[in-house]
Amino acid sequence: MADDVRSIAVEGMARVEGEGSLHVSVRDGAVADVSLDIFEPPRFFEALLRGRHFTEAPDITARICGICPVAYQTSACTALEAACGVTVDSRIQALRRLLYCGEWIQSHALHIYLLHAPDFLGCADAVELAERDRAGVARGLAIKRTGNELMTVVGGRSIHPVNVRVGGFWQAPTREAVAALAGPLDQARQDALATVAWVAGFDFPDVESDYRFVALHTGDCYPVESGRVVSRGLLDATAEEFSYRVVEEHVARSTALHARIDGELTYLTGPLARYALNSRLLPEVARRAAAEAGLEEVCRNPFRSIVVRAVELVFACDEALRLVEGYEPPDPPAAACSAPDTGSVGAGASEAPRGLLLHRYELDGRGMITTARIVPPTSQNQRAIEEDLRRVVTSSLSLDDPELTLRCEQAVRNHDPCISCAAHFLDLTVEER
């Protein structure tokens, strides 16, 4: 009964970072199969890190992803500082958080304006959107530029910053250079508030999911560069403890190592998870924006993740501004780090714009990496994304094929998947077409 079989396939998904495809099949009115396949070639980072000195890991792992290099550098640094038994001082920590805010600002602005919003407004891309609303797109690009400027001042450049090292930074930026960011950041915060109001007016499909949220949590501020790994009723762990709980499985068809807690529980990281577990810790300006946008303390509609991302954009601009105003150059700019000659182990986790990023390293007594493990957000979220797809298709069967295809793509883009990140340990199943 061929008439009863309907399939949706998107080969080469657009407006995601990296190369992936999407397959859905519907049989007799029910979803039979969904898969988000990733055909990005594997790059074997865990293998090529072995035999490198621990000080090299931040620059090497940054190359996993050009969109969130600071996340890789930060998780690597915190993991390796743990291996060296070093805790950086509060000034270095604040500068690291400031740099990371820059990455959140540029990445969230990129995703909201260039990758995600066109879906809600029926445009193929931001260029088409700009034909209708040039001022709107220009606002997004201006926010993004400010994030990149911040990364350039603190990190030296915005893609693969060069100023980060294990222990801190090569050189502390001058007070003058940091102070000059205040004006653009203040404007970016206003633009971010306008962004929240803009995206809150989009039409959202009425879909909710019972996610198991996992995010960092610090107890006194919204999590960015550090914290314990938390999931309500399930998990409150250090990065090292979490590394034992998260189990990855290499499966043939699904193309990625699927991460699950204790080997069985699907979970979600990223803006929805961070917000659900930390919304009370947002600064007043972001909480007010969230309330005006109609968000409650937890948001379970994946399509509204664009609103949560916009609220986080307000937070990141506000937090960066706070850190700029309180900036004291760390002196020295980095803590001295040396690996114990007995060998050592260290894990670190931080919140990449698209979700939790875990690194764990084992070092020998000479400081050389013997084992590296990297668990990026997209491999953790892949199962949850597939479950979303199943739910979305089930509730959208009345749509015609082009509309259903777009809805499915949108359901994937809701989670801002970074396929380049995930691909470093992906199973490759190229479909010959």
Added chain:
Amino acid sequence: MTTTATSRPEPGRPSVAVWKFASCDGCQLSLLDCEDELLALAGRVRFAHFPEMSRTSTGGPYDLSLVEGSVTTPADAARILEIRRLSRRVVTIGACATAGGIQGLRNFAAAGEYAAAVYARPEYLSTLDTSTPISDHIEVDGELHGCPVDRGQLLEVITAHLAGRRPVLSGSSVCQECKARGTVCLLVARGTACLGPVTRAGCGALCPSLDRACFGCFGPSDAPNVAALADRLVGDGHGRGELGRLLRTFNAGAGPFAAGSTALLGPDPEMGSPDHG
């Protein structure tokens, strides 16, 4: 990949395609990072295929194809031939496309070793034992180096190729840029292992200005003398392992860096002794 030639470039509005091979996405992100120029650029050219930016994709031929990433799978080795066939000009961007990238380190390892180290089931993989630059597979009309490429240089390359002129890019070394900006030489003043003397200019000598030695992310300059630099640094007390690893990063596969690192490390896949600076 669907590659049916269905449309012709519009007169006066050249078509540009952006292609991704094994890479981190950072070099094509450089294009989206041209916040001040992006909308103007989109008015001057037609992005006929740029999946990171748009759902719309039209078939070739293309006036200019920008290629990011290296060739690491049999399917990609075939895909690049098709892209060449469909493109009037092909310009490769970034260390992966021009030198094989950090994933090119597998070229120095035993065949199959990397896949077995990372994957529980390496037999699922369909991947080559090498990561090679695009120019190993097709003739290219231009190369832009850097990990990542410089945004200003990327715009220069696009405008130059569309105007049919040579892009203005320096083949000199980072050393020249340090001198131009008046940065104290880290190698001479402190004996730091700096790759500035053999690394292509283009970043503006960014790292030395931050008190950090150049680590070669723009790859080798024109006619670099890697052996002389290595001798000098070994004489200054740097270990051969440290120096070999310094040359074996994002541009490990570039000829002068590959030869230099092999001379320092020998055939030892363990990446030399653990010494570091």
